Amino acid sequence: MVYVLLISVFVIASCGLVYELIAGTLASYLLGDSVMYFSTIIGTYLFAMGIGSYLSRFIGRGLVARFIQVELIVGVIGGSSAGMLFIVFAYIESFRLILYAQVIAVGVLVGLEIPLLLRILKDKLEFKDLVSQVLTFDYLGALAVSLLFPLILAPRLGLVRTCFLFGILNVLVAAWATSLFRDQIARLSSLRVQSAAALIFLLAGFAYGERLTTFAEESLYTDEVVFATTTPYQRIVITRWKDDVRLFLNSHLQFSSRDEYRYHEVLVHPGMQWLKSPKRVLILGGGDGLALREVLKYDSVESVTMVDLDPEMTRLFSSNELLRQLNGGSLRSPKLKVINADAFVWLGESTDTFDFAVVDFPDPTNYALGKLYTTTFYNLLAHRLNEHGAAAIQSTSPLYARKSYWCIVSTVESAGFHATPYHAYVPSFGEWGYVLATKLPYSVPTVAMKDLKFVSTILLPGLFQFPADMSRVDTEVNHLNNQVLVRYYESEWHDVSQ
């Protein structure tokens, strides 16, 4: 019986540390400033444990029953803490108040556990053995969790489910103790019912826990969110439904794996195919590595420079299995150099020149992004291209945002480029537009690269034909001091969404 109880110490200690680690991790994940939250949460937690130890002296009779109840409450409160904090974070304003209140509650309860156990065991062991063994198992439990948590539990199970798992362990300890001391407990059946209820609650939490993390966001996306993170630059969300993987940046769809090849083949090949043997390529934006995948299909390419603001994008798309399958591991190419910088600023400071540039920015939905579609930007771009160079620019939809599209064409022209407009149908986006900015007049390649999924020799000329409903309209040129494009874009997409 002594060993059984010592194993309980081990489990209890692991549970106690897990709740502490989870509170700290969750706070730094949700609130940032990890040093501050980790440190204050550990401090608060230890202090609360002290309070618990102090309070243990007021528990006199029915020691075992009290211990079991403490276990049950720790299991329920601690086990559901991560899930509850996730929900609370999204819906309640005084999040930190609740965070610390919860840390204190769990801390006090965990602080009660060991003193109570010591007292339960005091008649079964000699004092020196008792202290030595209980504390040994206490610290062993802590060690086990401190290793398991970062290496296996947090990455595999996630915070919410890990938390529920350890809540279940607490409740199991309670159930075990209930049967162990059944002849010493007055209201046995009541405790059994309580244990069962706590267990069912936690098991349910464990089963559906995964959903909780994305619960708040799920309603925004039709598909299941498989990854979501907030970087200093944007909110990255990846969803999946069967084989359709979608990337959203700040809730704007960037691609769907079902048809992204259409978008990226059309973005890259009409320009690359026209150049004799493009060697040096620049990709602005495009941290998903999908345009890069197309660029690397040309053997003549010697080096690719990718400028993407957010290091998390390139990290994610070069390390995540699922995403690496999409870009064919392009981000691991030895020809690639990734620069995490603001594209406009980098363009002004760089002295490199390129044969081909892919300009794949988000649509001009605000004045900050609108800067990337101005004469000043295209002038700088011109300086980075060789005398025969070309740039392919994603340019929103010529059908839904006709004026916006032709405004980009006019702006590219006013920067001294030959601007060649073209378009393709990408089902998840709709009819989509591009502009080829070239220093020499462009002519449609007579042959396309073989074995592409969408672009072909026969298809190529059609990309450059504009039907009447999206043919050229007169627009102003987009300048930094007169961002007409953002105004066009706003009114046109507003009309579409009506």
Added chain:
Amino acid sequence: MNRREFLALGAGLTAGCTRNARLITGSFVGASHDIGHMLRSGSIPAPTMERRVPVVIVGGGVAGLSAGWHLARNGFQDFEILELEEEAGGNSRSGENRISAYPWGAHYVPPPTKDSRYVRELFEELGVITGYANGEPVYKDEYLCFDPQERLYIHGRWQDGLIPSIGATDQDREDLDRFEEIIAGYKARHAFTIPMELSRQDKDLLELDSVSIRDSLDARGLRSPALHWYVNYACRDDFGCTSGDVSAWAAIHYFSSRDTNQNAVLTWPEGNGWIVKRLRERLRNSIRPAALVFRVTQDRVDYYDIHEKTSTTIHADRIIFACPAFLARFLVENAPATDAFEYAPWLVANLTLEAFPMQRAGVPMAWDNVIHDSDALGYVVATHQSLRVHQPQTVFTFYYPLAGSSPKSERARLLNTDWKAWTDFILDDLSKPHPEIRELVSNIDIMRWGHAMVRPRPGFMWSEARRRFTKPFGRIHFAHSDLSGVSLFEEAQYRGVTAAQWVLDR
């Protein structure tokens, strides 16, 4: 949850749990009032050294620097600029922190008119004007204020532009249209020019100087509150006084002196500090900083070196006195009377923001953001001219002309109010459109300009008292925008260049 909501939530949490918890650092910066006091108390040691410099320019603001620039451009190098502060630049000085450069005063120049030929020359030299198309200057895009330029917070919303349109009545619109017609009429006559000295001096025009713009509007039957607010705002913004204290001539000059109808302005993160930085570089061997000039006569300038704590006499053939005109009374022997020159006190604060305020009702953040129901002028965003797409932090420059009562009592209020109280005043004002402002600001530095700009009150613009200062005074020539009655970059430069030309002509 997208990033914006996330930030908003974060701001809300912070606000909910730790109201006023962010420690805001900062202090008063700039002109030492002790040094000015030293001047008045007469505790400066007598000169122990002497030198000879053919031309001395007293004051390194835009007028003084422009005088030096014009002399140097014409091959004349034998001059020295004496500047009180550690750094020349005057009202156009600027600062810089880890986030951005920012202005301490003047922060933009409108595209120079044809008459402002020296401004155009300077801008060609600095690469601001890259060429001419159909006779009109072409400006470097990066120096024109990015879109959106201005917005106004009125009735709980931000509207585009500064002329009140939300809640405007038919009467407002009618009066605003009539006002526009009146201005168009003056423009068509080419009645008002920059430099102002070249303006037409027809009788009906000069008569405008005898009334305030407020009375002048009333006399024309223009009583729209929206129009009156707008004109009063313009007077506070450009002259540091309310429309009842501004000569109708000066105010109409402001509205009618520009060539184009375009609202464009040239600006930089550090405001006109960008220009004076370049002038300082060109003149670095001729500027003596920390030089407190305490006596100017027809042939000598005495100054006290604040670092060396010694005084020196410079014997000079010509002296350009490029200080605010009121200082002539204290410094220049037998100077003409300066009583007619009155000055508006201003407070300028630079606020460091760790995050942008939340986007609430109305149009997005602009360069110039004005609050309708406020005595202050709102704020200018220093990072607006940044090419960065991702700009998490910023600096706001808050402008407040103390135009409430007499300049003297307002100046006393400016100097006697402590930093904490000013900080509360600023944050209270900005919390009208941005309730979470206290959670975003980490530092507030405040510059107190006791004599920020000359007040163009009725009767002053074409007074003999002003005109006397525009003419040579023996071997001394005054040079300052004060002499034009309006505090404009172009006027300061014109006065500097005119004085320099007077030197060259001899």
